[in-house]
Amino acid sequence: MAYRPHGKHLIRGAWIGSATTFASQPIDGLSHETANGDAKDVDRAVQAAEDAFWTFGSTSRAERAAFLRSIAEEIEARADEITEIGVRETGLPEARLQGERGRTTGQLRLFADHIEVGEYLDHRHDPALPNRQPLARPDLKMVQRPIGPVAxxxxxxxxxxxxxxxxxxxxxxxxxxxxVVKGHPAHPGTGEIIAEAVLAAITKCDLHPGCFNLVQGNTKELGAALVQHPLIAAVGFTGSLGAGRALFDLCASRPTPIPFFGELGSVNPIFLLPEAMSARSEALAQDWAASLTMGAGQFCTNPGVVVLMEGPSADFFTETARLALSEGGAQTMLTEGIANSYRAGCERVANMSGVTEVLSSACDGRRAKPYLSDTTGEEWLANDTLAHEIFGPFGVIVRVKDREEMLAVARALKGQLTCTLMMDESDSDLAHHLMPVLERKAGRILTNGYPTGVEVCDSMVHGGPYPASTNFGATSVGTLAIRRFLRPVCYQNMPDALLPNDVSGL
Incomplete structure (x- = not known):
C-alpha cells in the first residue's frame, strides 16, 4: 500500500504542523502538503536536542550501537513503502533506491560496530610522575567527547x-x-517515513525523544535559522557550492563560530594517459559515457572532465564517446529546478569561445539528455568557468599538447572529491609526476576505475580541498566521519568516579 505522508515536523517525539505548507512535486500522482517550518520550529527542535544531549551524550557505546541497529531494522521494516514514495518523489529507479536503502542501513550498522570497538576515542594516558624533577607530572587522560546538537x-x-x-x-x-535534520523539499515524504523509523527506534531503546528531530521546509530562511541557532555545535551539509558557501559564511559569522562540514561537489577529472589510450581508447570512451550518465549524472562524484593528449587517439575517443552518449535516452532529474540549472549550464558552455559542441542536449521539464563539449588545454587554463560543476550528464574533453600541459592542467585544478588516472604500466613515469599534484587536489585518487561508487568503510575519504568540501581534513563517508562531531578533552588528576565511562579505569 502506498505511504500517505501526514506532512508534519518531528520535534521532541511529537508530530507538529506549521501555519504554512508547501506542496511536493512528485513525478506522477497527487502531491501532498508539508509543513513549512520557520525560526520558531527550529528553536523548538534545537532546544529539544539540547535537552537530550545531557543524557544522550552520556549513553554508553553499547546503548548507542543498539540504537543505530534499531534504526536500521525499522527502516527495513518499511522497505516497500520507502521505495514507493522515494520513486514517486525523486524519479530515481526502484533498483537504485533499494540499493541506497541497503547502503543506509549498512552504514548505520557499520557505525554501531565502529563505536563498540572504541578505537575512535583515541584514548591517551600519561600517568602521574610525582617524583619527577624539577617538576612533578600530574595524571593526564584524554578521550574524544561529543560536541552537542548537530544540524x-x-x-x-x-x-x-x-x-x-x-x-x-x-x-x-x-x-x-x-x-536536527532539515529535510530536503524535493522528497519530504521520504524524509518523513525515515523519521518515523527513527522515532520507533527511540521508543524501543527508551531514549530521550529530542535526540532526533526533523524540520521540513523549502525556504532559505529556515536553513539560515538552523545554522545560526546558538545551541547548534556543528553542521553537516551535502549540496551545491552556492548554497553551501552561503551557509558556511553564516556559520563563520556567528558570535561563536562553528564548523560547517559541507560537501559541495566536484568535476572529478579523469587523466587518460597515452599508453592506456593507445591500447583501449574505445573501451575507455564507452565506460566513461556509462559512468557520466549513471543516475542522470546526479552524483557529486560524476566524472565530468576527461584530460587526454591531442591526436588521432583523442579524435577516436571523442567520436566513440559521442556515439555512446547519443544512444542514451532522456532521464528524469530530481527536480525541475535541477533540470533547468543543468540546461542553463550546458547552454553557457556552448556559447563560450574555444569550446566545440560535440553533442547537444534538449529536453523539457525534469527530463535531461547528455551533453558533450571539447576544448583545448590552453582554453581550459585560460577560462576558469569551464572548471565549474554542471550537475547532470555533462562532459568536457580537454585536449592537451603534451605531458607538460597535462601537468599544468592538473596543477590548475581547484579542490576535487576525486581524481582518476587511466594508465597502463608503461604510463608509470607520467603517473609518478602527476601523483604529487593530484594528492594536493583530491580526497580520493583512483587508477583504472570510475569514482561514482563510494564504498562505505574505514578507509574511505569523501571530501577534499575547497570547493569540493569546506574542511579538507574531514570525510562525510566512512567511519572517519565520526571525528567531525567529537572534540578531545583532557582530564587532569580526575577521580575515576567523575570520569566518563569511556575513560574510567585507564
Whole structure:
C-alpha cells in the first residue's frame, strides 16, 4: 500500500504542523502538503536536542550501537513503502533506491560496530610522575567527547544515504550528538517515513525523544535559522557550492563560530594517459559515457572532465564517446529546478569561445539528455568557468599538447572529491609526476576505475580541498566521519568516579 505522508515536523517525539505548507512535486500522482517550518520550529527542535544531549551524550557505546541497529531494522521494516514514495518523489529507479536503502542501513550498522570497538576515542594516558624533577607530572587522560546538537541538511540526490538517517546523522548519533535534520523539499515524504523509523527506534531503546528531530521546509530562511541557532555545535551539509558557501559564511559569522562540514561537489577529472589510450581508447570512451550518465549524472562524484593528449587517439575517443552518449535516452532529474540549472549550464558552455559542441542536449521539464563539449588545454587554463560543476550528464574533453600541459592542467585544478588516472604500466613515469599534484587536489585518487561508487568503510575519504568540501581534513563517508562531531578533552588528576565511562579505569 502506498505511504500517505501526514506532512508534519518531528520535534521532541511529537508530530507538529506549521501555519504554512508547501506542496511536493512528485513525478506522477497527487502531491501532498508539508509543513513549512520557520525560526520558531527550529528553536523548538534545537532546544529539544539540547535537552537530550545531557543524557544522550552520556549513553554508553553499547546503548548507542543498539540504537543505530534499531534504526536500521525499522527502516527495513518499511522497505516497500520507502521505495514507493522515494520513486514517486525523486524519479530515481526502484533498483537504485533499494540499493541506497541497503547502503543506509549498512552504514548505520557499520557505525554501531565502529563505536563498540572504541578505537575512535583515541584514548591517551600519561600517568602521574610525582617524583619527577624539577617538576612533578600530574595524571593526564584524554578521550574524544561529543560536541552537542548537530544540524544535518538532507541532500537532493541521495534521499536515503545522505539525508534523514544518512551518513551525517548516523555518525553524529554514533558520537553521542543529538541531531536536527532539515529535510530536503524535493522528497519530504521520504524524509518523513525515515523519521518515523527513527522515532520507533527511540521508543524501543527508551531514549530521550529530542535526540532526533526533523524540520521540513523549502525556504532559505529556515536553513539560515538552523545554522545560526546558538545551541547548534556543528553542521553537516551535502549540496551545491552556492548554497553551501552561503551557509558556511553564516556559520563563520556567528558570535561563536562553528564548523560547517559541507560537501559541495566536484568535476572529478579523469587523466587518460597515452599508453592506456593507445591500447583501449574505445573501451575507455564507452565506460566513461556509462559512468557520466549513471543516475542522470546526479552524483557529486560524476566524472565530468576527461584530460587526454591531442591526436588521432583523442579524435577516436571523442567520436566513440559521442556515439555512446547519443544512444542514451532522456532521464528524469530530481527536480525541475535541477533540470533547468543543468540546461542553463550546458547552454553557457556552448556559447563560450574555444569550446566545440560535440553533442547537444534538449529536453523539457525534469527530463535531461547528455551533453558533450571539447576544448583545448590552453582554453581550459585560460577560462576558469569551464572548471565549474554542471550537475547532470555533462562532459568536457580537454585536449592537451603534451605531458607538460597535462601537468599544468592538473596543477590548475581547484579542490576535487576525486581524481582518476587511466594508465597502463608503461604510463608509470607520467603517473609518478602527476601523483604529487593530484594528492594536493583530491580526497580520493583512483587508477583504472570510475569514482561514482563510494564504498562505505574505514578507509574511505569523501571530501577534499575547497570547493569540493569546506574542511579538507574531514570525510562525510566512512567511519572517519565520526571525528567531525567529537572534540578531545583532557582530564587532569580526575577521580575515576567523575570520569566518563569511556575513560574510567585507564
Amino acid at each position: 544535518v541538511f538532507g541532500a537532493s540526490n541521495f534521499p536515503l544515504a545522505f539525508s534523514t538517517a544518512g551518513g551525517d546523522t548516523a555518525s553524529a548519533l554514533a558520537a553521542g550528538c543529538p541531531v
